[in-house]
Each structure stands twice: as structure tokens, then as C-alpha cells.
Amino acid sequence: MSDLTQLTISQARTKLRGKEITATEITEAYLSAIDRANPALNAYVAVTGDKARDMAKASDARLVKGEGGALEGIPLGIKDLFGTEGVHTQACSHVLDGFKPRYESTVTSNLWADGAVMLGKLNMDEFAMGSSNETSYYGPVINPWRRSRVDTVVMPTTHQGDGGFVSSGGIRTARSLDNAQLVPGGSSGGSATAVSAFLCAGATATDTGGSIRQPAAFTGTVGIKPTYGRCSRWGIVAFASSLDQAGPIARDVRDAAILLKSMASVDPKDTTSVDRPVPDYEAVIGKPIKGMKVGIPREYRVDGMPEEIEALWQKGIAWLKDAGAEIVDISLPHTKYALPAYYIVAPAEASSNLARYDGVRYGLRVPGKDIVDMYEKTRAAGFGREVKRRIMIGTYVLSAGYYDAYYLQAQKVRNLIKRDFETVFASGVDVILTPATPSAAFGVADEDMAADPVKMYLNDIFTVTVNMAGLPGIAVPAGLDAKGLPLGLQLIGRPFDEETLFQTAAVIEQAAGTFQPEKWW
Amino acid sequence: MSVDLQTVKRVAHLARIAVSEEDAERMTGELNAILGFVEQLNEVDVSGVEPMTSVTPMEMKKRRDVVTEGGKAADIVANAPATEENFFLVPKVVE
Structure with a gap:
């Protein structure tokens, strides 16, 4: 294998255990790939080269003795939202400048205990608020995928001697990458770009309204948001505590299953961590889905949805049908209210969670004439526009006189959204198939989205229902659009039935194949 | 419902975020766009529906009321912008 970064986690695992390669070699391969690519892609905000080399060395020592853990020697990227001891942890916000926690999040502790190697911290929207990774204090992340342009070329008749070809001329089309x-x-x-561009073998991510599944769909990678309570939230910077869940982004379904198995645990430090053993997700990959009941919700056919998305959805239905699944039409009547309810619940929780950034205990402090002035100046300088907007909305909907009209109403609607799913699952549906996003990746600094925050929010229209109901959801790449950009499908499962998601996603992957961007960086 | 400039300034103060006149004006428009979007929730019939308190039906975990860790004052103040002898330093709040 010439390029070790091309190996999936399961392939690397076999080669590491078989002593064909070492953890040090694969770690060095990733560190040099990051070195070359990061100026163009901006996926990493901190590269922990020395730490990675030390961890790889320790992995090699264990591998030699045949003692390796489930992820021994596998180099991973970590979203900047996860607290990592002594290492840059700033949720990509200016307000957390210089913050290096004295503790390690439960999820990353689990990964290191299984032998994984940390390459560095990954870029993200500030405090996980955004759908384009443009709200980061560290600047936007660039998608390794570019649109391709179809050029019509008139070919002259050419003759080449010495066994060369003879071209008869005519008109030919050629694809070339657009620079946008x-x-x-x-x-x-950052997690999605790093995985897609081979800058880590897999990455941690978090999902509050679609933050794992939407970037996975935009980059041709696999991302799973597990059931609320499956991964501990301890040590992860909080955004909206009743919605936040950690999960992996990986190159294929099997790798996502391997990563989730290590990330998930029962944690006494998180009161919402659920007391259920973590199953061996990888074991279900390849199991037939014959007789499985797949629900197709009619409310996910939204106005203005591109035809390509509808076509992709139909392809997904056909693949599952061919594999022996039973397809049933279902209704989730409160779907359209999930996004507006989310934009009350999430900002309300965020305004409370982000109250701790006051210039006293960590991060940035801007001096003021008294303590209130110091708070106000610190927060004005430390938070970006989108974060301020959400804190303001949250503060408003929780303020005296408005609480019942907004927050209480939204929490009631949230119960109705959850009930929609419960009714469908009670009728015997095993899994729900939907598109992952209403479009393919869009341009950096898109003018429409910059002008209207609600336009940006609509990106999460298919994913946010899942967070509101606390269910597991996986995004799996299913094809390319006419411009050559990846599109994903989403599967939604019963609470704690991640196994059915992996099992079904593997069937889609088998039919659709996996997708890699053409390298330009 | 919509907010006016005065309300935006009041909310900004509640949220402890300093805003300039220009910021407040821009935010008024943005906040009204979002509030306009969430307005549609009012059309949902929620009679007899309880507000959600927990997304997974589970009992809150409890632990025994005992000291399990501590003695970490130096760790706790390690990231603070201003400290003295393991205390956080803030501008004077009592005359």
C-alpha cells in the first residue's frame, strides 16, 4: 500500500494487527497529509503532532505484544467541541481563547482507552451553531468536493506515430473541476472534510439539529447521530443539552460502526447517559434486511426540493425493496413544525449554557468600568454574530411574559413530534428512509443564506426532527448529482436501535458504492 | 409577535452582550425574521399535551451525597484570565 491514508479503519486494523504496518507509519502519513492539505482546506485548528507520535509509539509497543485495543494505532481527528486535556479546546470561539482543559471528555477517553491516536482538533461552526462551518472564529472549512463542469471540446483529427493513437476528430465532452x-x-x-480528504481515518463529531448528518451528506461520508443518551455528554462543550449527541463521521458504514462502539458507554458522570450495554454494531453489517418494514414519510416531500433529491430517494427505496424490505407509506404529521420548535428550544438552552462565558473563569476577558461592563464587553467581543443571535432569541423566549407563548408551546409541539414517530414504530415500521439534506453542498459566502438566517436553518429540515425526538439517525452517501457532488440518504430508527441503522445503511452502501473527491488540494 | 429596537437593547442587556446602535438595528431585523418563522407553531393544537421534560423516558440518576473528588483548586483556576492564590479576580463589586 503506497498511501496509508487511503486505508479504511477496518483495513488499517487488520494490517496493524498483522504487523504489516505500524501505528507510527500510518500516523506519520496522516501528519504529512495534514501538513500539505490544511492550508487549502482549513479542517484542523490545532495539530497535535508530538502527542500523536507519542500515542502511536505506545500503540506500537502494545501491538508488538499482541495487546492492542479495538482502535489500536488508528489516527483520529477530534472536533474542537470535545474537552481534551492540555490541548486546544475552544469550540472554535474567540471567547474561549487559550482554553486548555484539565480534564478529558468521556467520549475521547473511551477512544484513547481503545488505543486510538489523536491527530488534532477539528474546525467547526462556533459553539456548533451553523450549517456551513462559516461561523468558526478560525475561518470557513472548504469542502474537498468541487462541482464539475462539462465542457464540449471539438477534437481535431490527429495522427500520432510510433504505436500512438489515431483520433478521428469530432465533438467530445470533458469534465473539469469548477474552481468555486x-x-x-x-x-x-472540519470532521467531514478531514474524513473525506483523507486527513484522518475517522473523526468525532456532534449533532444538535443535523451537525453530523448534513456535513456527512455534503462530503460523501457516513455520519451517525446515536440515540440521545447513548454517548456521554460529559466534557463536551454544551450547546443545547436536551438535543446534543456525539457520534462519528467515517468513510464507510463499517468504520462508523467500529467508532461508535468505542465512543458509546454508560457514564455515571452524565445523568442522561443510559444504562444499556453497548452492542457490537459491526456484527450486523452484511445481515440481510429481508422482511424489514421501511417507512417512507410523505411529509418529507417538501416544496422546492430539487428533482435530483427525489430521484435519489426513489433509488434508495428501490435498493431496499430489491434487498427484500417491505416499503410502506407513512405519515409524520408534525414534521413541518420541528424546525420552528427547534429554533425556540435550542437557542433557549444555548442562552443558558453560554451564560458561563463571562470573562471570569476561562477564556477571553475585555476590561470594563465595572463588572457588568466587563461581562458585556467580553461577550460582545468573544461571540460571533450567529452565536449572539441565538443567545438573544433564547433570552427573549425565556424572558418574563414570553415563556409560555414560546418555550412551553415549543416543548408541547416537541412531544407531538415524538408521538408521530412512536405511532409509526408501534405500527411495525422498523426504520424510516428520507433524504439527508434538501440540496447538495452550496458555495462559500452564499449571498442568499447570508441575507436571511432562516434560509441557512432550512438545511436541517430533514435532520432536526430526529434530535427533537431523541432518535438515532444515520446519513449514508447514495450518489452524485449532475454536477458531480455527493448526496446522502438518511435512515431513522427506534430509540437505541442503531444496529438496524447500520444493517440497512450497509445495504444502501453496497448498492451505491463509496465516493471520493477528485484531489485538487 | 415582533420586537422593536428598545426590546432588542433590553434583551441584549439581559444577555450581557454590549450592542452598538448599529448592531441593535441589524439584530432587530434578524430577530424578527426568526420570530416570524417560529410564529407558525401557534397553529398547532396542543390542548391536553404536556410539555416535554425528557426526551428519553428515564429516571434521573442519583448518587450518594458524599464528597467524591476535590482538592483541585489549582486546576479550577488554571484557565482564568486573572487569579490570586486560587481565587478568581473580578472588578470590585462591593463599595
């Missing part, structure tokens, strides 16, 4: 920079989606844009 695209966003990788968000908030886990």
Missing part, C-alpha cells in the same frame, strides 16, 4: 469553493456543511464541517 463549496462549504462542507456544519457544524461538524
Whole structure:
């Protein structure tokens, strides 16, 4: 294998255990790939080269003795939202300048205990608020995928001697890459770009309204948001505590299953961590889905949805049908209210969670004439526009006189959204198939989205329902659009039934194949 | 419902975020766009529906009320912008 970064986690695992390669070699391969690519893609905000080399060396020592853990020697990227001891942890915000926690998040502790190697911290939307990775204090992440242009070329008749070819001329079409920079989606844009561009073997990510699944769909990678309570939230910077869940972004379904198995745990430090053993997700990959009941929700056919998305969805239905699944039409009547309810619940929780950034205990401090002035100046300088907007909305909907009209109403609607899913699952549906996003990746600095925050929010229209109901959801690449950009499908499962998601996603992957961007960086 | 400039300034102060006149004006438009979008929730019939308090039906975990860790004052103040002898330093709040 000439380029070790091309190996999937499962392939690397076999070669590491078989002593064909070492953890040090694969780690060095990733560190030099990051070195070359990061100026163009901006996926990493901190590269922990020395730490990575030390961890790889320790992995090699264990591998030699045949003692390696489930992820022994596998180099991973970590979203900047995860607290990593002594290492840059700033949720890509200016307000957390210089913050290096004295603790390690439970999810990353689990990964290191299984032998994984940390390459560095990945770029993201500030405090995970965004759908394009453009709200990061560290600048936007660039999608490794570019649109391709179809050029018509008139070929002259050419003759080449010495065994060369003879071309008869005529008209030919040629594809070339468009230079326009695209966003990788968000908030886990750094994670998605790093996985897609071979800058880590897999990455951690988090999902509050679609932040794992939307960037996975935009980059041709696999991303799973597990059931609320499956991964511990301890040590992860909080955005909206009743919605936040950690999960992996990976190159294929099997790698996502391997990563989730290590990330998930039962954690006494998180009161919402659920007391259920973590199953071996990888074991279900390849199992037939014959007789499985797949629900197709009619409310996900939204106005203005591109035909390509509808066509992709139909392709997904056909693949699952061919594999022996039973397709049933279902209704989730409160779907359209999920996004507006989310934009009350999430900002309300965020305004409370982000109250701690006051210039006293960590991060940035801007001096003022008294303590209130110091708070106000610190927060004005430390938070970006989108974060301020959400804190303001949250503060407003929770303020005296408005709480019942907004927050209480939204929490009631949230119960109705959850009930829609419960009714469908009670009727015997095993899994729900939907598109992952309403479009393919869009351009950096898109003018429409910059002018209207609600336009940006609509990116999460298919993913946000899942967070509101606390369910597991996986995005799996299913094809390319006419411009050569990846599109994804989403599968939604019963609470704690991630196994059915992996099993079904593997069937889609088998039919659709996997997708890699053409390298330009 | 919509907000006016005065309300935006009041909310900004509640949220402890300093805003300039220009910021407040821009935010008024943005906040009204978002509030206009969430307005549609009012059309949902929620009679008899309880507000959600927990997304997964589970009992809150409890632990025994005992000291399990501590003695970490130096760790706790390690990231603070201003400290003295393991205390956080803030501008004077009592005359």
C-alpha cells in the first residue's frame, strides 16, 4: 500500500494487527497529509503532532505484544467541541481563547482507552451553531468536493506515430473541476472534510439539529447521530443539552460502526447517559434486511426540493425493496413544525449554557468600568454574530411574559413530534428512509443564506426532527448529482436501535458504492 | 409577535452582550425574521399535551451525597484570565 491514508479503519486494523504496518507509519502519513492539505482546506485548528507520535509509539509497543485495543494505532481527528486535556479546546470561539482543559471528555477517553491516536482538533461552526462551518472564529472549512463542469471540446483529427493513437476528430465532452469553493456543511464541517480528504481515518463529531448528518451528506461520508443518551455528554462543550449527541463521521458504514462502539458507554458522570450495554454494531453489517418494514414519510416531500433529491430517494427505496424490505407509506404529521420548535428550544438552552462565558473563569476577558461592563464587553467581543443571535432569541423566549407563548408551546409541539414517530414504530415500521439534506453542498459566502438566517436553518429540515425526538439517525452517501457532488440518504430508527441503522445503511452502501473527491488540494 | 429596537437593547442587556446602535438595528431585523418563522407553531393544537421534560423516558440518576473528588483548586483556576492564590479576580463589586 503506497498511501496509508487511503486505508479504511477496518483495513488499517487488520494490517496493524498483522504487523504489516505500524501505528507510527500510518500516523506519520496522516501528519504529512495534514501538513500539505490544511492550508487549502482549513479542517484542523490545532495539530497535535508530538502527542500523536507519542500515542502511536505506545500503540506500537502494545501491538508488538499482541495487546492492542479495538482502535489500536488508528489516527483520529477530534472536533474542537470535545474537552481534551492540555490541548486546544475552544469550540472554535474567540471567547474561549487559550482554553486548555484539565480534564478529558468521556467520549475521547473511551477512544484513547481503545488505543486510538489523536491527530488534532477539528474546525467547526462556533459553539456548533451553523450549517456551513462559516461561523468558526478560525475561518470557513472548504469542502474537498468541487462541482464539475462539462465542457464540449471539438477534437481535431490527429495522427500520432510510433504505436500512438489515431483520433478521428469530432465533438467530445470533458469534465473539469469548477474552481468555486463549496462549504462542507456544519457544524461538524472540519470532521467531514478531514474524513473525506483523507486527513484522518475517522473523526468525532456532534449533532444538535443535523451537525453530523448534513456535513456527512455534503462530503460523501457516513455520519451517525446515536440515540440521545447513548454517548456521554460529559466534557463536551454544551450547546443545547436536551438535543446534543456525539457520534462519528467515517468513510464507510463499517468504520462508523467500529467508532461508535468505542465512543458509546454508560457514564455515571452524565445523568442522561443510559444504562444499556453497548452492542457490537459491526456484527450486523452484511445481515440481510429481508422482511424489514421501511417507512417512507410523505411529509418529507417538501416544496422546492430539487428533482435530483427525489430521484435519489426513489433509488434508495428501490435498493431496499430489491434487498427484500417491505416499503410502506407513512405519515409524520408534525414534521413541518420541528424546525420552528427547534429554533425556540435550542437557542433557549444555548442562552443558558453560554451564560458561563463571562470573562471570569476561562477564556477571553475585555476590561470594563465595572463588572457588568466587563461581562458585556467580553461577550460582545468573544461571540460571533450567529452565536449572539441565538443567545438573544433564547433570552427573549425565556424572558418574563414570553415563556409560555414560546418555550412551553415549543416543548408541547416537541412531544407531538415524538408521538408521530412512536405511532409509526408501534405500527411495525422498523426504520424510516428520507433524504439527508434538501440540496447538495452550496458555495462559500452564499449571498442568499447570508441575507436571511432562516434560509441557512432550512438545511436541517430533514435532520432536526430526529434530535427533537431523541432518535438515532444515520446519513449514508447514495450518489452524485449532475454536477458531480455527493448526496446522502438518511435512515431513522427506534430509540437505541442503531444496529438496524447500520444493517440497512450497509445495504444502501453496497448498492451505491463509496465516493471520493477528485484531489485538487 | 415582533420586537422593536428598545426590546432588542433590553434583551441584549439581559444577555450581557454590549450592542452598538448599529448592531441593535441589524439584530432587530434578524430577530424578527426568526420570530416570524417560529410564529407558525401557534397553529398547532396542543390542548391536553404536556410539555416535554425528557426526551428519553428515564429516571434521573442519583448518587450518594458524599464528597467524591476535590482538592483541585489549582486546576479550577488554571484557565482564568486573572487569579490570586486560587481565587478568581473580578472588578470590585462591593463599595
